[in-house]
Amino acid sequence: MSARNEKLAAEKRRVILDAAVRVFARQGFNQCRVSDIADEAGVAYGLVYHYFRSKDEVLDTLFLERWNVMLEVIRELDGQDLAPREKLYAIASFIVDSYRHDPELMKVIIVEVTRAANSFGQTHLDKIREAYDLIAGIVERAQLDGAFKDTVTPRFAAMAFYGVIEQVLSGWIFETLPQGEDEFEQAKALVVETICGGLDAVSATA
Amino acid sequence: MSARNEKLAAEKRRVILDAAVRVFARQGFNQCRVSDIADEAGVAYGLVYHYFRSKDEVLDTLFLERWNVMLEVIRELDGQDLAPREKLYAIASFIVDSYRHDPELMKVIIVEVTRAANSFGQTHLDKIREAYDLIAGIVERAQLDGAFKDTVTPRFAAMAFYGVIEQVLSGWIFETLPQGEDEFEQAKALVVETICGGLDAVSATA
């Protein structure tokens, strides 16, 4: 296959993936048909199966593409010489900005994978756990440094931190919380403030 | 229908509901067939449709039964003269104890309804929101009292609080967090400590 053809194939594959995001966000993974994805992409039914082995693989691909970027960002941050609080702020920022940039994709990832732990969540549990582990690592080192008090296990703190973020995104997705530029910026700070206020050694025993 | 018959009917209905909890917890709502529920209950297929209009209604019933108890508990607590922190602790306790008492039911409620917002979550969004609103009310009054600082909107604080709890339960459900009597008791305290540390006026400016 020529380089030109490879590029065309990659582009067509992307067209299908992008269409799938819109369809999954609108109808939900289980409620939509493969033909809906094909229609949305302006492509024949069978072509979806030329580029993907199954309907599941489409969702898997969307999730892994984005989640791996996030893991990379966290690892990168982890290596830098930043205050623990700064690191958590950067992680919250990345996730909130991901939502700001492509709310439909984040809706799909959260609703269909991260929070749908029976079907896809189970499949990707290890990948999801990787994120918790990285965050737990940040907390653990912060505790050793004395920046965080150690009344909470790092793993618990990681779950709490991630849980707050996911709940806030869910709030936006289901319109339980108001959204907008201001709210996005505020949320980054509030997530960190809410969590760290309870973790910071400084405010430990007031 | 005689009183005796009514009682028998209610009991049979319960047998089906209890069987459904086990099946939903094991296989997931979408993955299981109605015949699985009937088999688990030791009852003919058609009888499920004698007691429930649809497969959905079985799940709706399970969710509403439990969620309404929780709303009642929160309202009851809300009326009492307790410190805000005590109120939040009591709510966390109730939810954790619900899990301790019937982990399968809580798994079903969280995985299939609360966190499955596309299908059932959408249907029950208002009921779920009621819980957020009650918690937000507690926070709001605490802020007016001066017990909590008001850097965070009550609604945001409520989402954060509930998000941490749900993430912890999810951790137990998917075995990302260790569970056991000690962990359950600890979790109650840690959820409140983690959240209130960032809300408490006392530890506001350390």
Add this chain to the structure above:
DNA sequence: TTCGCGATTGACTCATCAGTCAATTCGAGC
């Protein structure tokens, strides 16, 4: 211009299940 191969098409197959319903059993009241 023709050949070959991958891209593309969409009608079709086939398994799966939710929900129906006619038939049967059961039990309370007379």
Add this chain to the structure above:
DNA sequence: GCTCGAATTGACTGATGAGTCAATCGCGAA
């Protein structure tokens, strides 16, 4: 022991939708 209505049964229907595949298209190489 008879009657009647409710409880119970499970075979059946009908819709749905994932995945297949044989046919066609179109592009690049010779």
